[in-house]
Amino acid sequence: MKLHILHANIIYANIIVSIKSFYREKTVVFFRLAFPVILILVFGTIFMERDNEIFDLSIQDLDRTPSSEQLVEAIRLSKRFTITKVSPAVDAKTYAKTHKRNLIVIIPKDFEMSMMQKMESDTFGTPVSLNQLYDPSAFGVTTKLGVLDMVLAGINQEMSGKPPLIVSEPISILKKKYRFIEFFVPGIIAMAVMTASLFGAVNVNAELRQKGVIRKLFTTPITRIDWILSNVLYQFILAVLSTAVMLLVSYVVFSVSLEINAWLVVFIALDVFSFVGLGMILTRVAKEAESASAAADALMFPMMFLSGTFFPVEMMPEFLQKFARVLPLYYVNEGLRAAMVSVDHAAALKCALTIGAFAAVVFVLGSMITTLGGEST
Amino acid sequence: MTQNPEYAIEVTNLTRRYKGFAAVDDISFTVRKGEVFALLGPNGAGKTTTVEIINTIRKPTSGKVTLLGMDVTQKKYKIIPRIGVLPQGFSTFDRITVKETLQYYSRLFCNPNTDINGLIALVNLQDKVKVQYRNLSGGLKQRLGIAVALVNDPEVVFLDEPTTGLDPRARREVWKVLLGLKKKGKTLFLTTHYMEEAELLADTVAIVAKGKITAMGSPGELIENNANYLVAMLKSVDENVFEIVRNMGLAPAYDSQGHIKVRLTHTEDVRRLLNTVKDSGASFAGLDVRKPNLEEVFLKLTDEPLAQGFVRIKGAE
Ligand SMILES: Nc1ncnc2c1ncn2[C@@H]1O[C@H](COP(=O)(O)OP(=O)(O)OP(=O)(O)O)[C@@H](O)[C@H]1O
Ligand SMILES: [Mg+2]
Numbered sequence: 001m002k003l004h005i006l007h008a009n010i011i012y013a014n015i016i017v018s019i020k021s022f023y024r025e026k027t028v029v030f031f032r033l034a035f036p037v038i039l040i041l042v043f044g045t046i047f048m049e050r051d052n053e054i055f056d057l058s059i060q061d062l063d064r065t066p067s068s069e070q071l072v073e074a075i076r077l078s079k080r081f082t083i084t085k086v087s088p089a090v091d092a093k094t095y096a097k098t099h100k101r102n103l104i105v106i107i108p109k110d111f112e113m114s115m116m117q118k119m120e121s122d123t124f125g126t127p128v129s130l131n132q133l134y135d136p137s138a139f140g141v142t143t144k145l146g147v148l149d150m151v152l153a154g155i156n157q158e159m160s161g162k163p164p165l166i167v168s169e170p171i172s173i174l175k176k177k178y179r180f181i182e183f184f185v186p187g188i189i190a191m192a193v194m195t196a197s198l199f200g201a202v203n204v205n206a207e208l209r210q211k212g213v214i215r216k217l218f219t220t221p222i223t224r225i226d227w228i229l230s231n232v233l234y235q236f237i238l239a240v241l242s243t244a245v246m247l248l249v250s251y252v253v254f255s256v257s258l259e260i261n262a263w264l265v266v267f268i269a270l271d272v273f274s275f276v277g278l279g280m281i282l283t284r285v286a287k288e289a290e291s292a293s294a295a296a297d298a299l300m301f302p303m304m305f306l307s308g309t310f311f312p313v314e315m316m317p318e319f320l321q322k323f324a325r326v327l328p329l330y331y332v333n334e335g336l337r338a339a340m341v342s343v344d345h346a347a348a349l350k351c352a353l354t355i356g357a358f359a360a361v362v363f364v365l366g367s368m369i370t371t372l373g374g375e376s377t
Numbered sequence: 378m379t380q381n382p383e384y385a386i387e388v389t390n391l392t393r394r395y396k397g398f399a400a401v402d403d404i405s406f407t408v409r410k411g412e413v414f415a416l417l418g419p420n421g422a423g424k425t426t427t428v429e430i431i432n433t434i435r436k437p438t439s440g441k442v443t444l445l446g447m448d449v450t451q452k453k454y455k456i457i458p459r460i461g462v463l464p465q466g467f468s469t470f471d472r473i474t475v476k477e478t479l480q481y482y483s484r485l486f487c488n489p490n491t492d493i494n495g496l497i498a499l500v501n502l503q504d505k506v507k508v509q510y511r512n513l514s515g516g517l518k519q520r521l522g523i524a525v526a527l528v529n530d531p532e533v534v535f536l537d538e539p540t541t542g543l544d545p546r547a548r549r550e551v552w553k554v555l556l557g558l559k560k561k562g563k564t565l566f567l568t569t570h571y572m573e574e575a576e577l578l579a580d581t582v583a584i585v586a587k588g589k590i591t592a593m594g595s596p597g598e599l600i601e602n603n604a605n606y607l608v609a610m611l612k613s614v615d616e617n618v619f620e621i622v623r624n625m626g627l628a629p630a631y632d633s634q635g636h637i638k639v640r641l642t643h644t645e646d647v648r649r650l651l652n653t654v655k656d657s658g659a660s661f662a663g664l665d666v667r668k669p670n671l672e673e674v675f676l677k678l679t680d681e682p683l684a685q686g687f688v689r690i691k692g693a694e
Contacts, residue, residue, distance in 0.1 A: 013484035017470055017477070024472040024509070212468040216525070218434050219462035220485040221454065 006225050014222075014230030015237065022238065033242050036192035037249050040185060043310075044254045047180040055144045057081035058096075058104040062088045065112035071155070072107075078151040092133050102138030103145065106131040182258055185250045186336035187309040192246070193239040193271040194329055195300060200235050201279025202296050206289030214372060224372050228280070232363075236272045243268055263339030263348045270352065271332045273359040278328075280366030303329045331355040382446065385410045385533050385564040386431055391440035393426050400426045402588035403440070408581070410532075413555075413565040415579035417572065419679055423588040424568040425465050425537055431566065432462050432535050445532060458486060461531035465538050465568075467522035471511040475502050475521055478510060479528060486529040496524040500554050516547025523554055533564040540574060552577060572672040582671075586679040596671050603674045609650060611637040613661035621657050625650065640677070641666070 023029060057075070061068045076083050086095055092104050107130060108114075114128045130152075134141055208214050217227070243264070250256045279296065286292035306320060307313070307330035313321050324330045335351030338344045381387070386408040393401040401423040408414040416424045429435040431442055433453040442449045444456050469478055476493060483491035497503055500520040505513060513521065519539060526534055539555065540548040555578055558565060569575055575582045576596045583593040592599055610632070611618060619637055622629040627650070629639045641647060647666050654661060669677070 007487065009487055010485055013481050017473055017481050020477065021470055021472045208470075212464065212466050213470060215434075215464050216462070216467060216469060216522075217485075219432060219457065219460075219464065220482065221457050221487070222485050 006223065006229065007221070010222050010226045011230045011233060014226070015234050018230070018234040019237070032192075032196055032238060033245050036188050036242065036246050039188055040181075040246060040250055041253065043184055044181045044250070047184070054079070055081050055147065056084065056101075057144070057148070058084045058086050058099075058101045059107065060086035060088060060090075060092050060095075060104055061107045062109045063107050063111035064088065067112035067115050068107045071111075074155045074158075075148075075151055078154070080147050080151060096133060096135070101135075102141045103132065103134040103148075105148070106133060179256075181250065181254045182256050182341055183312065183337065184310070185246065185256060185258060186340050187333050189243050189246055190267070190271060190329060190332040190336055191304055191309045192242055193268055194275050194303070194332070196238060196242070197235045197272045197275035198279045198282075198296050198300060199293070201231065201276045202283055202292045203289070205231070205279075205283055206292060210289060218372050222372070224370060225367070227372055228367050228370060232272060232276050235276055236269060239268050239272050240265070258340040259343050261339060261343075263335070263345075263352070266352055267332055267335045267339065267348075267355070270335075270355045270359045273363045274328050274332075274355060277359060277362035277364075277366040280370050281362060284366075284369045284371075303327050306330075308333045328355055328358050331358075381407075383409055384443075385412070385445060386414075386566065387441075387443045388427075388431065389441045391427070391430065391442055392438050393423075393430060393435070394438045399588050401430070401437075404585070404588070404590050405440075406583055406590065406593060408564065408566060410564055411562045412580045413559050413567065413578055415575040415582045416566075416568040416585055417570075417575045417582050417675060418568075418585035419570065421587075422585040422679075424585060427585070428535050428537050428566065428568055429464075432460055433457065458529055459532050461526035461529060461534040463519075463522045463526045463534075463536045463539055465541075467519065467525075469510055469521075469525065472509050474507050474509050475513070476506045478521060479524060482525045483528040488529050491528050491530075496527055499527070499557065500524045501550065514547075516543050516550060519543060519547070519551055520554060523551070527558075531563075533566060534558065535566045537568050538570070539567065541570065548574075572670075572675045576671045584675055584678045591678045592674075600669065600671055600674055603678060604669045605642075606669065606677075607641045607644070607647065607666050608669045608673055609639050609641050609647065610665040610667075611639070611650075611654065611661055612663045612665070613637060613654075613659070615659045615661060617657065617659045618654060618661055621654060621659060622650065625653055640669075 022032070059072055059075070061072060072083065072085075075081060084101075086092065086104060092106055095101065096104050111128065111130075118128055132145070132148075134145065205214075247258070247260070250258070278299070282292045282295050282299075286295050304310070306316070306324050307327040308324060309329070313324045313330065316324070331351045331354045335348050335355060338347035338351060384407045386406075388407070389405050390403050391401055391405070392399060392403050404427065406414075416422075416427060418424055426435065430437050431444055431449060433444070433449045433456050436450060445459055447456055449456060470481075473481065475497065479491070479493045479496055483489075483493065497506060500523055502517065502520060502524070505517060510518065510521070523536070523539065526536070536555070540551050543551065552574070555565065555567075559578065565578070567575075567578060580595060581593065582596055582599055583590050584599070585591065592603055594602065611622070611629075613636070619629055619631075622637060622639055627639045627641070627646075629637045632638045639650070641650065647664075651664055654664075
């Protein structure tokens with residue numbers, strides 16, 4: 001018996017058949033490859049717009065000098081604002097109310113004069129000021145003010161010809177600045193690999209069993225281990241393929257900056273092992289195919305929303321964050337982000353060990369209780 | 378009696394229970410090498426259970442089974458490469474073509490020398506080489522299943538109901554393939570519901586009912602030993618005749634042509650039957666008396682009325 005546990009050529013034959021069956025069924029190809037890509041495209045487009053948002057800005061020029069006009073032009077050139085000019089004759093407050101403006105920049109009457117004085121004295125005295133009339137309760141106005149400050153700072157620097165003494169750099173908890181899409185793509189990779197592995201293990205096997213294909217296989221030299229390894233390897237190959245497609249689209253369409261390193265492969269493999277293992281357990285515990293796939297759904301949906309696939313876990317209340325930490329997908333998400341976004345090897349290793357332990361337990365358990373034949377007696 | 382090299386299969390006091398219910402109940406038989414052996418029996422008789430115990434995929438509750446001299450419960454991995462199996466209701470991967478399917482199974486047997494084209498020709502699927510399994514008709518699927526059972530050039534081939542669900546033409550096509558295998562000297566172990574199939578193909582037929590073998594022998598012997606009665610056929614359209622015969626204490630039944638058939642245990646019964654019907658004044662066109670055929674023997678041995686069998690045979694055709 002010892003010599004008959006694993007056969008490379010049988011595993012090869014199974015993988016060939018699985019891959020042929022896969023690409024000959026177009027709906028499966030769509031769900032497996034195109035669906036995650038569509039998610040990335042849709043969410044990526046929504047969030048890309050936020051990243052490069054162009055704001056409305058009303059400017060009331062009370063000075064009406066070449067200098068003030070130059071300033072307006074400089075703001076316009078920053079390309080972050082669509083500028084509406086407000087006539088100096090009207091009252092800015094009333095205008096803001098009637099025209100529903102949440103921010104009006106007012107260039108004071110003595111703007112050019114103050115500028116001249118400032119240039120001549122060349123001291124660090126009080127700067128020339130602009131008045132900002134804004135509605136603090138309005139949504140997004142702080143972002144707008146922040147962007148305006150940045151633009152003005154740039155203009156200042158150009159006019160004085162000196163580098164700024166102090167710059168404020170946005171510091172995030174991550175080492176480098178990242179965009180939402182760069183947070184999102186690893187989450188979708190983890191989720192797509194999870195769903196495919198779980199469904200593959202539950203549905204494909206249930207179907208083959210029900211149709212009697214497994215019964216025929218049991219009359220050939222194939223072993224349980226051959227069968228399980230074939231499934232896992234096939235799922236892994238598809239996971240790598242589907243990840244490659246997702247990454248390619250993300251690079252081409254959104255020019256994401258995500259690191260690709262060996263960790264990526266490690267986490268995909270652990271994702272596959274964990275959820276194929278879980279699928280095997282569900283198949284055995286639930287007996288009937290329908291209840292197994294219902295159980296798979298019941299496990300997958302909370303995992304998708306609570307383990308940081310679509311938004312950071314830190315955004316959730318404390319008790320849900322605690323809950324997230326017992327979900328296996330959380331460690332795939334965190335691990336992939338540590339590997340691809342922040343490139344933090346220590347953090348990636350920690351996640352890999354956690355999900356690795358989980359994968360080992362469910363996979364071994366799943367393999368032990370899976371039977372190829374109709375009988376266990 | 379064990380380990381006789383002449384025997385491909387030896388079954389001794391085999392019993393298989395499911396939760397106390399004996400699906401196979403203390404059966405014994407042997408199959409010689411090169412012999413075609415058929416288990417003939419109605420639904421639920423225990424045929425599949427018996428076959429699957431012999432081909433190692435189910436476990437017996439008690440008894441001893443050797444296949445090619447090896448204990449089936451001990452030597453699964455030694456036995457499997459030397460046998461071929463067409464399971465009941467054979468099915469394989471939907472989107473894999475005929476040729477790819479054969480390549481796949483031949484790889485499972487690590488058998489790079491399988492003559493795939495030869496197998497395709499054997500089951501006459503040359504025109505369907507590139508057709509996916511899901512697009513084959515039932516008869517073609519079954520023929521592919523037989524080819525699959527042969528990829529490892531097995532010494533013993535098990536075929537569990539190879540023609541169930543096929544139309545008469547498709548069934549004849551399968552028989553042709555099986556007769557070809559028989560000619561090649563393969564040991565075939567066959568299960569079937571159909572007497573004609575057993576009669577045509579088998580050297581030895583074992584009739585099973587309710588887990589027991591009720592009769593065994595060559596088709597000729599079975600008729601010889603169990604045809605200790607006569608079958609009378611009354612050609613009549615008069616409905617009263619049926620009642621009259623039943624009132625004689627006999628068990629009449631209509632056959633597929635609407636004639637009345639009845640088993641007669643004694644020669645005198647023929648005269649008694651004829652006189653009774655004549656005396657009643659009922660009209661009838663004639664009386665035929667003959668020895669039963671295997672079909673009728675089978676129905677007797679499985680304890681079924683003549684008519685029920687005929688209805689089923691007709692439905693199957
Ligand atoms: N796994 C099982 N658990 C419980 N009972 C079973 C099992 N398999 C078979 N049986 C029962 O054992 C009896 C024999 O079944 P088997 O499948 O061997 O019959 P068969 O002769 O092959 O019938 P068919 O012609 O319908 O295929 C039936 O009553 C069946 O219900
Ligand atoms: Mg059966």
